[in-house]
Amino acid sequence: QVQLEESGGGLVQAGGSLRLSCAVSGRTVSSLAMGWFRQAPGKEREFVAALRRSGGSTYYADYVKGRFTISRDNAKNTVYLQMNSLKPEDTALYYCAAEFSAGLVSKVQDYDYWGQGTQVTVSS
Numbered sequence: 001q002v003q004l005e006e007s008g009g010g011l012v013q014a015g016g017s018l019r020l021s022c023a024v025s026g027r028t029v030s031s032l033a034m035g036w037f038r039q040a041p042g043k044e045r046e047f048v049a050a051l052r053r054s055g056g057s058t059y060y061a062d063y064v065k066g067r068f069t070i071s072r073d074n075a076k077n078t079v080y081l082q083m084n085s086l087k088p089e090d091t092a093l094y095y096c097a098a099e100f101s102a103g104l105v106s107k108v109q110d111y112d113y114w115g116q117g118t119q120v121t122v123s124s
Contacts, residue, residue, distance in 0.1 A: 002026040002113040004096045009118030012086055020081040020118060022096030029072050030054070033101045034079045035111060036070060038092035038120075045095070047106045049081060059104040064090075086122045093117040 008020040024032065033053045039045040049070040050059045058070050069082040079096060097111035105111065 002032065002098050004098060004113055004115035006094065006096050006115045006118040009094060009120045011121045011123065014086060014088055014122055014124050016086050016122070017082070017084045018086065018120060020083065020094055020096075020120070022079040022081075022115060024077045024079065024098065027098075028074070029077045029079055030074050031100070032098040033103065033105050034070070034072065035097045035105055036068075036079075036081045037095045037097060037108060038090075039095070039117075040092040043092075045108050047108070048094070050104045050106050051079065052104050053100075053102060057104060059106060061106075083120070086120075088122045088124045090120060091122050092120060094120050 003025045005023045035050040036048040037045050047061050051070045067085045071080045095117045096115040098113040099111045
């Protein structure tokens, strides 16, 4: 059983930065395809970034490309989402997700394991 726990959310001004962490237990993070998603009030959960389980390939949604970076620390069994140049429209509950695919996964329905989420609020 894979368990995920997000942390690092908070309130930040537009243009600021935050780093979200996702601590993984039950499996090594290097054996998992990982993703970050977000959900704003009244909206569907949407893809943010994905990290392939081997090789380090990444994939980003167009609306965060160039501002957000997904990465992994195998020694800490943790995945990160570095968020720079934050905008008010980035305000959402951010979720970490995992599954055992070998590819880059960007669909909500393809992920088997989810964390509880961490709130990010960007003020204008």
